[in-house]
Amino acid sequence: NAGVTQTPKFQVLKTGQSMTLQCAQDMNHEYMSWYRQDPGMGLRLIHYSVGAGITDQGEVPNGYNVSRSTTEDFPLRLLSAAPSQTSVYFCASSGRSYGYTFGSGTRLTVV
């Protein structure tokens, strides 16, 4: 049981480049979320989804885009990378009444 798988684990981008952070879960969970973790700021919600075809914004959605075409996958797109998006990104999933399972994270540096 792989749980929540995030790729890549590390990434360096130049300002203005775009990229997609991948997230996949094999637990048939309804809920999936993306968080970013920054020193002194804690974990903040970027976008979340309560099921395939349904997404909503979290606390810090600007500069990010998501879609949920299948139950398993919830990719996060950076449209035009900025140094302020340097962070560690975590994907998480949860079934109804169950707690959250987190991926191992993607460490992104924007130069």
Next chain:
Amino acid sequence: KQEVTQIPAALSVPEGENLVLNCSFTDSAIYNLQWFRQDPGKGLTSLLLIQSSQREQTSGRLNASLDKSSGRSTLYIAASQPGDSATYLCAVGAEGGSQGNLIFGKGTKLSVKP
């Protein structure tokens, strides 16, 4: 707006000591509360999940309690070990449809000295 606070921000104890980590939240309308552990440079590992209808959960040397009316949860660690050194995060899940919205505290960094 829900806010989650964890006190203390850092804690250093000698091995073998029992300890309590605190978490408070401002809105009692929560769906659940979850405690996580995070080792340096690593992801989050779920420790305990307490549903809003429950008062406590136990796993090994860990016990978490929940008092919704006062907006508090505690994580009790018995007989602490150096391997318990990590950052402990408390997160509350929103009630209703927005169950994708976990609100995190900033964590308590625990150091257990041999």
